[in-house]
Amino acid sequence: QKEVEQNSGPLSVPEGAIASLNCTYSDRGSQSFFWYRQYSGKSPELIMSIYSNGDKEDGRFTAQLNKASQYVSLLIRDSQPSDSATYLCAVNLISSNTGKLIFGQGTTLQVKP
Amino acid sequence: GAVVSQHPSRVICKSGTSVKIECRSLDFQATTMFWYRQFPKKSLMLMATSNEGSKATYEQGVEKDKFLINHASLTLSTLTVTSAHPEDSSFYICSAREGPGHYGYTFGSGTRLTVV
Numbered sequence: 001q002k003e004v005e006q007n008s009g010p011l012s013v014p015e016g017a018i019a020s021l022n023c024t025y026s027d028r029g030s031q032s033f034f035w036y037r038q039y040s041g042k043s044p045e046l047i048m049s050i051y052s053n054g055d056k057e058d059g060r061f062t063a064q065l066n067k068a069s070q071y072v073s074l075l076i077r078d079s080q081p082s083d084s085a086t087y088l089c090a091v092n093l094i095s096s097n098t099g100k101l102i103f104g105q106g107t108t109l110q111v112k113p
Numbered sequence: 114g115a116v117v118s119q120h121p122s123r124v125i126c127k128s129g130t131s132v133k134i135e136c137r138s139l140d141f142q143a144t145t146m147f148w149y150r151q152f153p154k155k156s157l158m159l160m161a162t163s164n165e166g167s168k169a170t171y172e173q174g175v176e177k178d179k180f181l182i183n184h185a186s187l188t189l190s191t192l193t194v195t196s197a198h199p200e201d202s203s204f205y206i207c208s209a210r211e212g213p214g215h216y217g218y219t220f221g222s223g224t225r226l227t228v229v
Contacts, residue, residue, distance in 0.1 A: 034218070041204075041225075042222070042223070043119075043206050043220045043221060043222050043223040044157070044206075044220050045220070046217075046218070049217075088156060088157070090218075099145060099210060100147060100159055100162050101147065101159070101208070101218055102159065103149075103156045103157045103158075103159075104156060105155070105156040106156050
């Protein structure tokens with residue numbers, strides 16, 4: 001079982017719709033969860049971080065964490081063509097005392113005008 | 114915000130030569146830095162974790178003699194790909210965090226290595 005799993009997609013949504021990206025993780029004791037956006041040929045950029053159960057909103061983005069289900073998601077409201085990118089879920093494994101981040105395989109999002 | 118500078122951004126080298134990639138934290142002291150590689154359309158694969166002043170911790174399957182990591186100061190970590198071969202061609206990205214309790218991870222801009 002992979003430590004962090006995402007559906008690779010592509011996920012295609014029309015402009016203005018809500019895009020929902022999902023991620024599951026295997027280490028039940030994980031404490032920190034991150035969503036990164038990566039454009040082709042570029043390094044990842046942080047969109048959201050979340051540490052406690054529930055929702056966290058920042059502009060058009062909402063991160064949701066459910067530790068009991070070992071599930072974290074990212075909602076993008078009013079999707080724009082510029083949101084088209086690969087979205088990477090990353091988890092800070094509690095079993096690692098170095099604080100290393102483990103990434104999922106990424107979900108490719110396509111927002112069609 | 115925290116800035117990590119990585120260079121070179123692109124490098125082409127001949128097979129058998131060595132290439133050094135630098136990762137610098139510009140406005141904070143990075144006690145821990147991470148090195149990732151990424152193949153086209155794949156995710157980031159953690160190669161190793163380096164802590165200032167100590168040996169790097171390599172992930173399973175990563176050859177430590179091939180990928181030499183040095184973290185001699187709190188602001189600089191280097192990755193040297195030794196005796197590079199075409200299969201080492203990849204996108205290498207470094208990441209840094211300030212220390213325990215600091216949850217933020219800042220990424221460098223990445224280095225595209227092509228071995229011909």
